[in-house]
Amino acid sequence: MTSPLDQKIKITGPVVVTANRVGDGAVVYRRADGGWSTRLPEAAVTSNVATAREFIAAAVADDLRAVGPYIAPVKLTADGGVQPGNLRELIRLGGPTIDLPVTF
Amino acid sequence: MYLYDDLDRTLVAERVADFRDQVGRRLSGELTEDEFKPLRLMNGVYLQLHAYMLRISIPYGTLSSAQLRKLAHVARTYDRGYGHFTTRTNIQFHWIKLEQLPNAMADLASVGMHGMQTSGNNVRNVTTDQWAGVAPDEIEDPRIYAEVIRQHVTLHPEFSFMPRKFKIAVGSAAHDRAALRIHDLALRLHRNGAGELGFEVMVGGGLGRTPFLAKTIKPFLLKRDVLSYVEAVLRTYNQFGRRDNIWKARIKILVHDLGAEAFAKEVETEWRTIKDGPLALDNAVFAEIAGRFRYPDYVPLDDAPRALAEARRADRAFDVWFGNSVTNHKVPGYCIVTLSLKPEGGTPGDATAEQMDAIADLADRYSFGEIRVGHEQNLTLPHVAQRDLPALWRKLADIGVATPNVNLISDIISCPGLDYCSLANARSIPIAQQIASRFRDRNLARELGRLHINISGCINACGHHHVGHIGILGVEKNGEEFYQITLGGKADEDAKLGTLIGPAVPFAQVADVVEDIAAAYVELRERPDELFIDTVQRTGVEPFKERVYATR
The missing domain is CATH 3.90.480.20 (Sulfite Reductase Hemoprotein; domain 2)
Structure with a gap:
């Protein structure tokens, strides 16, 4: 697998860096302060390739807290909100689109 | 049931201890993800969209009640209260936390269960007929041979880093219920003209991006030679299989590129050097393994009381x-x-x-x-x-497990798809649910008769869509989910790959398309008991294609 640092970054709009939390695998988003949050609105957003490269480099270096970081597209809403940019990211954020056999 | 011995128990217990140590070092930062990933994969721990996923091996699909209770315990204690049985007859838990995995594995080990060789480029869970040992059309219990192979390939160092994963199935009935021809290596027990028992050996089957049905490379192999021949196939693959391109690394590509005959020749050359060595199945060893299968004490009962x-x-x-x-x-x-x-x-x-x-x-x-x-x-x-x-x-x-839809249109085989899987391009489960809902009328489903639908959410084909009577493959086009439809696939003794009928259709139209296909079948069949698959084979896909795309 190619390291995210070696991959060519193509950005056509706003993006965030996302990963899974090491301890429990939860979906997390990279914040501007270098921390991770399970809440997408707290993610650092950029539309700039150089900044995205900085984000992903910092995320990769943070191997103890997050696994498998990558750049994911988001959509910005008129009121300044952040939403997942595709179905995969929508499902990662919101969970399966089906009813689970048991809910907690 | 097969009774595990001290060696099995020790091996599983030691693995749990190893993994507990590895998880501890990962959580403390001593191991990086790059270092840890191969270790977790050796224990069936994947990272999926929402969480880690633990895949647990169920050798030849046989479970004891104690094991099933333990799976329930794991589901309840460490996951979200459910598990997913897979097309490889394993079970997966989709919400496992890494921190809790060692305890979950220790609990599983208490009933002889583990995740070893449910991932990685090794020999995976050896599968067979779910009716093994009880089917009237069976020659001999195929699980005995599956167990012989399982013991030989478990943690076998030579076969732990092959070019790609390797799936083996064993069958011994006239009717193939183990989907033999879609396996890397399949063994079918049968009698030759002289009445001797032996195996037909098939290699190079597999679905995924480049689907192939396995080809017979040895029509008859004596039972005593089964392990040495499996070893020879594995060695040949290990030596010649491609390691430079993951998409061309499975044995099916090697067999296709070399040709079955040339591949068989390589295997025979290797086999001749080992066939009379320690891998020749000694009667006593075979009897010992067979003897560890316990069969019920059936009581004399009236048939059809x-x-x-x-x-x-x-x-x-x-x-x-x-x-x-x-x-x-x-x-x-x-x-x-x-x-x-x-x-x-x-x-x-x-x-x-x-x-x-x-x-x-x-x-x-x-x-x-x-x-x-x-x-x-x-x-x-x-x-x-x-x-x-x-x-x-x-x-x-x-408890909701008596829906009378076995082998009918709503008995859909489906991978987890994009709702869970990090490899998927499209969702599978909602498609299955839409189709099942569309055909909820059980009289209609019975009227349609045997009809297998298989759905995969990506080209890796975990839902075996190529061999579905109706196969559905999810693809992504410009950020939208689309589905390719194939017809005429089957995974039995007359296995066939389905034929693509035309352009992919959007998510919202898949159930409509299946409805159109079912309606076309009802019109096309020559008599009420002509099965869907037989109608497709007789007519070809063209009339179905016309029906589906006439208004699309």
Whole structure:
């Protein structure tokens, strides 16, 4: 697998860096302060390739807290909100689109 | 049931201790993800969209009630209260936390279960017929040979880093219920002209991006030679299989590129050097392994007891279920019962902890404590007294596993798809649910008869879409989910790959398309009992294609 640092970054709009939390695998988003949050609105957003490269480099270096970081597209809403940019990211954020056999 | 010995127990316990140490070092930062990933994968721990996923091996699909109860415990204690039975007859838990995995694995180890070789480029869980040992058309219990192979390849250093994963299936019945031809290596026990028992050896099957059916490279192999020949196939693949391109690394590509004949020649050359060595199956060793399979103490019972006939006459719902989900057993007075894990609105292959506990209890009461998992993602109680069927049916219905749709259009095989899987391009489960809902009328489903739908959410084909009578493959086009439809695939003794009927259709149209295909079948079939797959084979896909795309 190619390291995210070696991959060519193509950005056509706003993006965030996302990963899974090491301890429990939860979906997390990279914040501007270098921390991770399970809440997408707290993610650092950029539309700039150089900044995205900085984000992903910092995320990769943070191997103890997050696994498998990558750049994911988001959509910005008129009121300044952040939403997942595709179905995969929508499902990662919101969970399966089906009813689970048991809910907690 | 096979009884594990001290060696098995020690091996599993040591692995749990190793993994506990590895997880501890990962969480403390001593191991990076790059270092840890191969270690977790060796124990069946993947990272999926929402969490880690633990895949647990169920050798040849056979479970004891104690093991099923332990799976229920793991589901309840460490996951979200359910598990997913897979097309490889394993079970997956999709919400496991890394921090809790060592404890989950220790609990599983207490009943001889583990995740070893459910990932990685090694020999995976050896699968077989879910009716092994009880099917009337079987020559001999194929699980004995599956177990011989399992013991040989478990943690075998030579076969732990092959070019790619390697899937083996073993069958021994006239009717192939193990999907032999879609495996890397398949063994079919049969008798030759002289009445001797031996195996037909097939290699190079597999689905995924480049689907192939396995080709027969040895029509007859004596039973004593089965392990040495498997070894020779593995060595040949290990030596010549491609390691430079993951998409061309499976044995199917090697067999295709070399040609089956040339591949067979390489295997024979290798085999001749080892066939009379320690891998020749000694009768005593074989008897020892066979002897560790415990069979129920069946009692003499009347076949087709009068009480059963009366119950069928008295209750239409019971009669329908009986006709759909109950199969003949080799012992008079007993039968094989399939438990549908395909309720309307459910996820194919999912079972809750409560269902698993209840099924374990029912297995103890009615099936000598044994349960089977089939590649169709249903469960089986393999040793049920026919006289117990009415009582068992009511209890199965109470827990939602008596839907009389086995082998019908809503008995859909489906991978987890984009709702869970990090490899998927499109969702599978909602498609299955839409189709099941569209055909919820059980009279209509019975009218359509045997019809297998297989759905995969990506080209890796975990839902075996290429061999579905109707195959559905999810693809992504410009950020939208689309689905390619194939017709005419089948995974039995006359296995075939399906034929693509045309351009992919959007998510919202898949159930409509299936409805069109079903309607075309009803019009095209020559008589009511001509099966869907037979109609497709007779007519080809063209009339179905015309129907589907006439208005699209």
